[in-house]
Amino acid sequence: MNGPGVDMSEMSILFTGVLGLIGIGLYGLLVVRNLLKIVIALQILIKAALLALIWAGTVSGQLNLSQSLAITVVMTDTIVAVVGLALAIRVRQTAGTLDVRELGRLRG
Amino acid sequence: MTALLLAGALACALQAVRANRLISSALYLAALSLVTAVLMYRLGAAEAAVVELSVGAGLVTVLFVFAIAITGEDAIAARSPVPAPVAWTLTVLAIAALAILIVPPEPWLAPAAGLPLPELFWEVRGLDALVQVGLIFAGVMGILGLLVERGREGR
Numbered sequence: 001m002n003g004p005g006v007d008m009s010e011m012s013i014l015f016t017g018v019l020g021l022i023g024i025g026l027y028g029l030l031v032v033r034n035l036l037k038i039v040i041a042l043q044i045l046i047k048a049a050l051l052a053l054i055w056a057g058t059v060s061g062q063l064n065l066s067q068s069l070a071i072t073v074v075m076t077d078t079i080v081a082v083v084g085l086a087l088a089i090r091v092r093q094t095a096g097t098l099d100v101r102e103l104g105r106l107r108g
Numbered sequence: 109m110t111a112l113l114l115a116g117a118l119a120c121a122l123q124a125v126r127a128n129r130l131i132s133s134a135l136y137l138a139a140l141s142l143v144t145a146v147l148m149y150r151l152g153a154a155e156a157a158v159v160e161l162s163v164g165a166g167l168v169t170v171l172f173v174f175a176i177a178i179t180g181e182d183a184i185a186a187r188s189p190v191p192a193p194v195a196w197t198l199t200v201l202a203i204a205a206l207a208i209l210i211v212p213p214e215p216w217l218a219p220a221a222g223l224p225l226p227e228l229f230w231e232v233r234g235l236d237a238l239v240q241v242g243l244i245f246a247g248v249m250g251i252l253g254l255l256v257e258r259g260r261e262g263r
Contacts, residue, residue, distance in 0.1 A: 010110045014114065016114075019203050030198060036172070043137055047144045054156065058152065063152055071155070078163055079246075089178050092179040
């Protein structure tokens with residue numbers, strides 16, 4: 001089942017957008033210093049992966065398979081966010097900062 | 109319409125990374141989830157779009173706001189750990205490599221095929237669904253472990 005009103009030019013635009021989202025996520029992971037923002041950058045990457053999955057399902061005619069995989073990705077993404085946020089909270093309480101540079105200097 | 113939605117998604121993602129306040133970043137991320145869900149719906153993936161909207165835009169945003177309320181808005185200097193030109197170069201290289209790897213061969217749009225979603229999810233991928241339940245349970249246990257330990261130390 002291909003999506004309603006979806007054509008090749010739309011698919012190309014979507015593919016470009018997915019690459020753009022991946023780029024922003026990767027760039028965020030490289031330049032951001034706050035632990036919570038690192039989780040946000042990871043979330044952006046996962047949104048890009050989700051869109052890429054649905055895009056792949058649409059172009060290959062296997063939309064239901066890609067939907068079932070996308071649902072799995074959304075669940076896993078939530079667990080990643082929850083654990084990442086819990087770890088950030090814990091780090092803030094023990095080290096007093098969320099700055100990854102400061103955390104890198106910690107000793108003992 | 110797709111181009112407009114994608115432009116919105118890219119703008120939200122960029123603002124989520126660039127915003128100075130964490131709460132703004134969390135809200136931009138929620139907006140990105142919303143636009144992603146609309147795009148998924150437009151592509152015909154209605155079930156996955158609903159899950160993304162409720163979990164991605166709803167639950168995850170609440171969790172972010174909760175975490176920001178606990179940790180507070182840390183003022184962290186804008187200077188990034190990696191110099192900006194290096195970061196841009198690495199990003200462009202990664203995207204180029206990815207584009208080369210995943211651009212599909214011609215022809216694109218294939219005819220519809222495959223099983224219906226409920227059968228696919230609950231029967232063909234039943235074991236995956238079971239693992240997901242285990243994963244959610246492990247996540248909840250992990251969070252409880254982290255927070256309960258903190259409670260004990262607090263006493």
